[in-house]
Amino acid sequence: MSPAKPARVLVGKVGLDGHDRGAKFIVKALRNAGYDVIYTGIRRTPEQIVRTAIDEDIDVIGLSLLSGAHKELFARVAELLEKEGVKDVILVAGGTIPDQDIDHLKSLGFRRVFTPGTPFAEIAAALDEELAILNPAGSGAARRSP
Amino acid sequence: MSALLEKIRGGDRKSLARAMSLVERASSEAREVKEALRLSTGNVPWWGFTGPPGVGKSTLIDTLISRIRSDGQRVGVIAVDPTSSLTNGALLGDRVRMMRHSTDLDVFIRSLATHRCEGGLSDATIHCARLLEVAGYDPIVIETVGVGQNEVDVSTIADICAVILAPGFGDDIQLLKAGLLEIADLVVVNKCDLPDANRLLQAIHAELALSSLSDEDTGEAKEVHANAPSHRVDVLGIEAISEKGVEALLGKLREQDAIARLPDRRQQHNRRRLLGEMRRSAATALERALGEGLSAPLATELINRVERGELPLDEAVVQLVSDGLSALNTDRRQRTTAG
Numbered sequence: 001m002s003p004a005k006p007a008r009v010l011v012g013k014v015g016l017d018g019h020d021r022g023a024k025f026i027v028k029a030l031r032n033a034g035y036d037v038i039y040t041g042i043r044r045t046p047e048q049i050v051r052t053a054i055d056e057d058i059d060v061i062g063l064s065l066l067s068g069a070h071k072e073l074f075a076r077v078a079e080l081l082e083k084e085g086v087k088d089v090i091l092v093a094g095g096t097i098p099d100q101d102i103d104h105l106k107s108l109g110f111r112r113v114f115t116p117g118t119p120f121a122e123i124a125a126a127l128d129e130e131l132a133i134l135n136p137a138g139s140g141a142a143r144r145s146p
Numbered sequence: 147m148s149a150l151l152e153k154i155r156g157g158d159r160k161s162l163a164r165a166m167s168l169v170e171r172a173s174s175e176a177r178e179v180k181e182a183l184r185l186s187t188g189n190v191p192w193w194g195f196t197g198p199p200g201v202g203k204s205t206l207i208d209t210l211i212s213r214i215r216s217d218g219q220r221v222g223v224i225a226v227d228p229t230s231s232l233t234n235g236a237l238l239g240d241r242v243r244m245m246r247h248s249t250d251l252d253v254f255i256r257s258l259a260t261h262r263c264e265g266g267l268s269d270a271t272i273h274c275a276r277l278l279e280v281a282g283y284d285p286i287v288i289e290t291v292g293v294g295q296n297e298v299d300v301s302t303i304a305d306i307c308a309v310i311l312a313p314g315f316g317d318d319i320q321l322l323k324a325g326l327l328e329i330a331d332l333v334v335v336n337k338c339d340l341p342d343a344n345r346l347l348q349a350i351h352a353e354l355a356l357s358s359l360s361d362e363d364t365g366e367a368k369e370v371h372a373n374a375p376s377h378r379v380d381v382l383g384i385e386a387i388s389e390k391g392v393e394a395l396l397g398k399l400r401e402q403d404a405i406a407r408l409p410d411r412r413q414q415h416n417r418r419r420l421l422g423e424m425r426r427s428a429a430t431a432l433e434r435a436l437g438e439g440l441s442a443p444l445a446t447e448l449i450n451r452v453e454r455g456e457l458p459l460d461e462a463v464v465q466l467v468s469d470g471l472s473a474l475n476t477d478r479r480q481r482t483t484a485g
Contacts, residue, residue, distance in 0.1 A: 005167055006259070031235035036259045041242040048248040052241070055254055057163040144234035 007131060007141035009060040012040040012049045014077065017067040022095060022116070026062065029120040034143035046076040050084060058089060059134075059141040060127055065095040071104065078108045090130045094118075151182055154281050159251075162281050166256055169273035174481065183276040188416040190284045191406035192275055193399060194304025196266060196326065199292025201312040202336040204243035206386040206395075207287055211247050213396050214285065220252040222283030224274050226267055228291045229259045236260070240289055254283055265299030266290035269430060272303050272423055285403060293326065301329035302422025305406040305415050306399060308332040311350075313342035318349040327353060330379055332398055338383040338390070350381050435470035435477075444469055 011027050013020055020042050030037045038056055040049060053061050061081075063074055074093055081089065093105055094114040102113045112126050124143075131141055153161040168176050169183075195203050207223060214221045225240035238257035247253040256278075260268045267290055278286050290300045301307050309330040321327055327350070335347050380398045384391030405411060448465060451457040 005171060006261070008167075027237055031230065031237045032233045034234045036229075036236045036238060036257075038238045038257055039242060040245055044245060045249075048245055051248045052245070054160060055163050055248075056241075056257060057167045146233050 004138070004142040004144075005059075005140065006036050007059045007127075007143045008036045008038065008056060009062060009127075010038045010040065010049070010053050010056065010058045011062050011064065012044060012052075012077075013042045013064055014044050014046055014049060014073045015065065015067060015069050016043060017065055017069070018042050019066040020064075022066070023064040026064065026094065026120075026123070029123070033120075033124050034145050046073060046080055049077055050080040050086070053081070053089060054084060054086060059131065060090045060092065062092045062094060065093075065097075068096075070095065070097055071101060074105060074110065075108050078110070081109075088134060090127070090134060092127070092130075094123075148182060150179065151186065151280055154277065157281070159254075162254065162277060163256075165277050166270070166274045169277070170258070170261070170268075170270040180273050183273055183280065184420075187276040187279040188412060188419075190279045190286055191305035191403050191415075192286045192288055192303065193403070194288045194290070194300040194307045195310060196290040196293050196298075196300050196307065196329075197310035197334075198294070198312075198315055201292075201310045201315075202386045203289050203292075203310050204240040206310060206334070206336060206384070206392070207240075207289055208244045208247070209386050209389050209392050210287070210396060210399075211244065211253055213392065215247075215250065215252065219285065220283050221254075221285060221287060222275075222278030222281070223253070223255040223287045223289065224258060224271055224278070225255065225289040226258045226260060226271060226291050229261050231262065254278060254281065260291060263426075263430070264297070265426070266293045266297035267299045267303070269426065272419070275303070285399075295323060295325040298326065298329045299422070299426070302425075303419050305411075306331050306402045308334055308395075308399070310334045310336055311346065312337040313340045313346050318353065321349055321353040322356075327357075331402055332395070333379060333381045334395060335381070335383045336386050338385045339388075343383060347381065347383050354379050354381065431474055432467070432470055435473045436466060438470075438473065442469075 009030055011023050013023055027037050027039045038052070038058065040052060049061070063077060065073065070093065078091060091110050092112040092114065093110045097105065097113055097115055105113050111130055114123055134140055150161060150165060154165060165179060169180055195207060197203055204225065211221055211223070223244070227236055227238045227240060229236040236259035238259060241255055241257050244255055247255065256274055258268045258270055258274065263269045271288060275286050275288060288300060288304055290297070307329050309326045311333065312335065327333065333350050335343055335350070337343065382391055382395050382398065384395055386392060406415060445466065448457065448462040452459055452462050
């Protein structure tokens, strides 16, 4: 019996952006790393993302975007999470995000920002670290190793 | 513990979502919640949807949610997808088809991974459905994983079983085989715009006619059917994506729902559900005990003796199972002393 809860990750695409190859790559890599992954599909609203995260008791939200609207749309997701009083969710971002926007996203509450070319091992290690920070006792969510 | 259920009954969505994670675990707190749930539910019929992967189960449920909502009912959905036996991870993708309902507070959709539970459901499914019942959702819809020929666990917990098929999966010999059709209260052929849909519908009608003939012949009532023995299986052709035939399907579901609400039916269904739950839990417990036992020195010793021809395999199995049982007993004693 494993004391840890199987970690649930939501991979979301917000706004008018149909470029989902990156998101699907991440979905599959996370699945292979032992996560329970919920993919929202493309063209979702920030409201849909946040409600899904609450109902699905999500541990990590990963937002992916290529269109360039990340500042507006990602900010809206962070704002809605705050409004709904969701505190213990790890928020991360990925996609074609210019270097100069990364600090801004971090100030909004995005713990990590992964730009194109990031090896998946780095993403998996970062998520393990973030989950461990959230639950230092080791009783929280974790991915299931094979 | 009743405090948690009270919060859920009062409409606290986050508590409901958290409780669903809790019952996926095997803690003592989870055990208490499950016990309380078992005793405080059983009044709402559960609608089960099963069928092979890609026949359109999630799309159909998405359409049904809209219709049910327009009648003013609050609907709860549990959607199960498979956990990888290689990596222990899962992609829970049913929800993609239902995303438009995410912001409707009178719809609650939860995705579950099988976590190695065979049979088309996950161990937590029954507890999550009960949680939806406590939260006041009615009806409760359960979508199984995309099933193969014989993953029929949904029939042990759902009050109504809809088997969804689509053209292109094989001929009438496939339908003659044991499996999905035996548990159907409703058979739905989706994607009726495809050319072979009529042939499939005819083959299903022919197969069901054969079944009732052979039942009369042997004089056996179909105990497996929820509404046996006067049960007639309805067959419907639909096109979920354009909503063709969905209203008629909902009508049939509602007819069976009304029957399933009759007090004697409730008692019958709840007892069957309890039996299914007991069997599955027993199998899971024993499997876990055996899984731990298999890596232990006893297993190695047994394999050695079987390999040398000193012990018949059947005898080794008996020793392994009794070892697993005593491990379960020790576990229980420790729990009782700890609790």
